[in-house]
Amino acid sequence: MDVQNISDVIEQYLKNILSEHEHVEIRRAEIAEQFHVVPSQINYVIKTRFTIQNGYLVESKRGGGGYIRIAKVNLLASDEVLRVLITAIGTSINQHDAFAVVQSLFDDGMLTTREANLILSAIDKDTLALHDAQVENTIRARILVGILNRLRFES
Known part of the structure; x- marks a missing residue:
C-alpha cells in the first residue's frame, strides 16, 4: 500500500489546480482547515515545494484579506524570472536545490535530456569531490549561474 504524507497530498492538490489555471490564490487558514492541519503545515509545503528553483513564483499578502498566490513559470520566459532565479541561487546552492533548477x-524544454544529464554530472557532489561543503556549494552556484546566463543570451 502506497501511503502519502500530508505534505505530498497538499502539494498534489495545489499542483492539480495549477495544471488547470495559470495561478492559484489560497488562504492559508482555509487550506489548513480543509486538510485538518495547522496553518504552519501549509507554509512548510509552500516554502519547500513551490520554490523558484522548482519553477514557481510565490507572492503573499498578509492581513485580513491576505492570500498566497502561486504561479508556475517558465524559468527562461522572461528576464525578470531569470534574475529572480539567479538571485535565489546567489553565491551558494546545495546539490538538491541545484538539481531542482536543472529539472525545471x-x-x-530549455534543456534536452542529454544536456540536463551533463549539467547534473558537472554539479554532482561526487564530481566536485571537495571536502568543504561551502566551497562545493559556491562552485556549484557559479556553474549554474554561468549556464543560466548563457541560456539567457541564447534564447
Missing part, C-alpha cells in the same frame, strides 16, 4: 529547465 528540462521540464520547461
Whole structure:
C-alpha cells in the first residue's frame, strides 16, 4: 500500500489546480482547515515545494484579506524570472536545490535530456569531490549561474 504524507497530498492538490489555471490564490487558514492541519503545515509545503528553483513564483499578502498566490513559470520566459532565479541561487546552492533548477529547465524544454544529464554530472557532489561543503556549494552556484546566463543570451 502506497501511503502519502500530508505534505505530498497538499502539494498534489495545489499542483492539480495549477495544471488547470495559470495561478492559484489560497488562504492559508482555509487550506489548513480543509486538510485538518495547522496553518504552519501549509507554509512548510509552500516554502519547500513551490520554490523558484522548482519553477514557481510565490507572492503573499498578509492581513485580513491576505492570500498566497502561486504561479508556475517558465524559468527562461522572461528576464525578470531569470534574475529572480539567479538571485535565489546567489553565491551558494546545495546539490538538491541545484538539481531542482536543472529539472525545471528540462521540464520547461530549455534543456534536452542529454544536456540536463551533463549539467547534473558537472554539479554532482561526487564530481566536485571537495571536502568543504561551502566551497562545493559556491562552485556549484557559479556553474549554474554561468549556464543560466548563457541560456539567457541564447534564447
